[in-house]
Amino acid sequence: MSDQPSPARADQPGAGPSAAETRGGDKPAIPEDRLVTTVHSLSLPEGPLDYTATAGTVVLKEEPEGEEYDRGAAYAELFSVSYVVPGTDDAPRPVMFAFNGGPGASTVWLHLGLLGPRRVESGDAGAPAAPPHQLLDNHETILKDADLVVVDAMTTGYSRPAPGQKPNRHHGLAEDRDLIAAFIIDWLTRNRRWTSPIYLAGESYGTTRASAVAAHLMDRYYVAVAGIALISPVLDFGTIVFSAGNDRPYLHYLPTYAAIAHAHGKHEGRLLQDVVDEAEAFAEQEYPALLAAGARLDPAQKQEAAARIGALIGVDPDWVERADLRVEHLAFLAELLREEGLVTGRIDGRFTAPAGNGNSARMETDPSIDQLAPSYTATINQYLGGELEFTSDVVYEIMSGRVHPWSYKDFENRSVEVASDLARLLRKSPHTTVLVSHGYHDAATPFHASEHVLAQLAIPREDYSDRIRVEYYEAGHMMYCHEPSRLALSQHLSEWVTGADAAAVDDPDAEDDAATE
Known part of the structure; x- marks a missing residue:
């Protein structure tokens, strides 16, 4: 130039x-x-x-x-x-x-x-x-x-x-x-x-x-x-801000969690589009009814739902169940690669960085912003x-x-x-x-x-x-x-x-x- x-x-x-x-x-x-x-x-x-x-x-x-x-x-x-x-x-x-x-x-x-x-x-x-x-x-x-x-x-x-x-x-x-x-x-x-x-x-x-x-x-x-x-x-x-009584973000974030999990090898052998399509179908059809049921949900149904969500987003179903099936995004980004000692990026979930605190409930900083x-x-x-x-x-x-x-x-x-x-x-x-x-x-x-x-x-x-x-x-x-x-x-x-x-x-x-x- x-x-x-x-x-x-x-x-x-x-x-x-x-x-x-x-x-x-x-x-x-x-x-x-x-x-x-x-x-x-x-x-x-x-x-x-x-x-x-x-x-x-x-x-x-x-x-x-x-x-x-x-x-x-x-x-x-x-x-x-x-x-x-x-x-x-x-x-x-x-x-x-x-x-x-x-x-x-x-x-x-x-x-x-x-x-x-x-x-x-x-x-x-x-x-x-x-x-x-x-x-x-x-x-x-x-x-x-x-x-x-x-x-x-x-x-x-x-x-x-x-x-x-x-x-x-x-x-x-x-x-x-x-x-x-x-x-x-x-x-x-x-x-x-x-x-x-x-x-x-x-x-x-x-x-x-x-x-x-x-x-x-x-x-x-x-x-x-x-x-x-x-x-x-x-x-x-209202579709992305996690606040009391608002279940919309939990539904809308789920397909993104699944895509990020795919980027980190949690859906080995599957195409990204197939994973996203499955997550979107669940978020639009079954997931709203599960969250709406609340305390009326049978314990066995809740456990089954947690297993389904955990498999989709690449985390332990027990962790999903303890979260009452509601996975907040900063918590997910801290949890996904916890066993590897890493946190995942918010701006871009493909990025990772070492976790400062391996037991932290939420990511403390965004590696994608920090690195770019x-x-x-x-x-x-x-x-x-x-x-x-x-x-x-x-x-x-x-x-x-x-x-x-x-x-x-x-x-x-x-x-x-x-x-x-x-x-x-x-x-x-x-x-x-x-x-x-x-x-x-x-x-x-x-x-x-x-x-x-x-x-x-x-x-x-x-x-x-x-x-x-x-x-x-x-x-x-x-x-x-x-x-x-x-x-x-x-x-x-x-x-x-x-x-x-x-x-x-x-x-x-x-x-x-x-x-x-």
């Missing part, structure tokens, strides 16, 4: 002082945009891909509330990197806005793991990358098909409140939704891209954010997105300050606990969910499509929970069939650390943005040709 950096323009004071550096006296300084644009070229097998990268913080302003009108007041400085390929014809390129979740995660994961023109060599389960960490050219970047904007939510990355503002005003579902939507509106206006097809890509809580933001863009601004990519989605927290994060931390800091020439006086927050407590105040006495937002958007916007990506070994946002929520969306059956594409990968939450899954997901994203997947459905012969190949 050859870089040809260009100096920041006059309206992009990348080399100037930060807002924090210009504060003085009792009155907060007026913040300014700090953007640096550099020129790059990515060598692809089909030829060079020339693009610009604009990295830095933009100041978002709001109209003050009250009777007296005033000019917009600065309230946030959001960090983003925009990758733009110069136009070659009259048709505007699509633009994809991407973000991770947490809450508290920066967008480094999608940025350097999957979507951007440069990608981190992170390694995989059993072979995480050792330092010195490095970046590689990403020949599968979505930039081939769409311009890309990766943006960090408040208090993640370099995003911070404007001087005199408090960050916690943005630490909540509705507040975060409004902030990201405002950023998108601002970007479209600054870059004169209002007629470009707009795509959103979110991962984990970023899928909660993407669904809420897309609905808000339509409800508030009448901006209809062309599509939403939901990578490792959670659309209804250092490569992302090193490379994003080197990349931003080196190739993209942007620096800041604050720390780039890869993962920040400072966003907590996260507010869900609009969901008092009910489950936090955005499925209704997604359904409302699909009813309002007939051209919006959805790409859903599940990792079989993801114990953070289990695939069966997502399947269930999507199947219950309040949309016509034909819309569910025609406008929602669901894909699966033999990896975890960040399935792109698994090279075959990264290649497959990149291909699926490309097909989705370019419309190649729809063309294949419309042309039966195309499907036959693909099957033959």
Whole structure:
């Protein structure tokens, strides 16, 4: 990859002082945009891909509330990197806005793991990358098909409140939704891209954010997105949050437990899909009745059920019976490989690490995050300050606990969910499509929970069939650390943005040709 950096323009004071550096006296300084644009070229097998990268913080302003009108007041400085390929014809390129979740995660994961023109060599389960960490050219970047904007939510990355503002005003579902939507509106206006097809890509809580933001863009601004990519989605927290009286997570996690057990040799000689199919059938048919029976369940039936569950998820049936047939996910991840002295990953159940306490009831740390994060931390800091020439006086927050407590105040006495937002958007916007990506070994946002929520969306059956594409990968939450899954997901994203997947459905012969190949 050859870089040809260009100096920041006059309206992009990348080399100037930060807002924090210009504060003085009792009155907060007026913040300014700090953007640096550099020129790059990515060598692809089909030829060079020339693009610009604009990295830095933009100041978002709001109209003050009250009777007296005033000019917009600065309230946030959001960090983003925009990758733009110069136009070659009259048709505007699509633009994809991407973000991770947490809450508290920066967008480094999608940025350097999957979507951007440069990608981190992170390694995989059993072979995480050792330092010195490095970046590689990403020949599968979505930039081939769409311009890309990766943006960090408040208090993640370099995003911070404007001087005199408090960050916690943005630490909540509705507040975060409004902030990201405002950023998108601002970007479209600054870059004169209002007629470009707009795509959103979110991962984990970023899928909660993407669904809420897309609905808000339509409800508030009448901006209809062309599509939403939901990578490792959670659309209804009631399906994954273990709480008293809520049996749904036990049902939805069971197929994931079975898949993780398969990854660690607990179903020797069987195909992963066969194991998953059996677990899903049990979770949907027999398991709900067993849990609903409670104390009414005959002891012999309970013992038989525990044996069935233990065989499916690779643990001692006595342990399942003592858990009253209800296996919590952190407990499972500590129990599965206890005899080997290992704990299993939550973000990706294929990862393992030595147990600090062999008798611990729950996993104490997540080996998948622990083994992947250092490569992302090193490379994003080197990349931003080196190739993209942007620096800041604050720390780039890869993962920040400072966003907590996260507010869900609009969901008092009910489950936090955005499925209704997604359904409302699909009813309002007939051209919006959805790409859903599940990792079989993801114990953070289990695939069966997502399947269930999507199947219950309040949309016509034909819309569910025609406008929602669901894909699966033999990896975890960040399935792109698994090279075959990264290649497959990149291909699926490309097909989705370019419309190649729809063309294949419309042309039966195309499907036959693909099957033959």
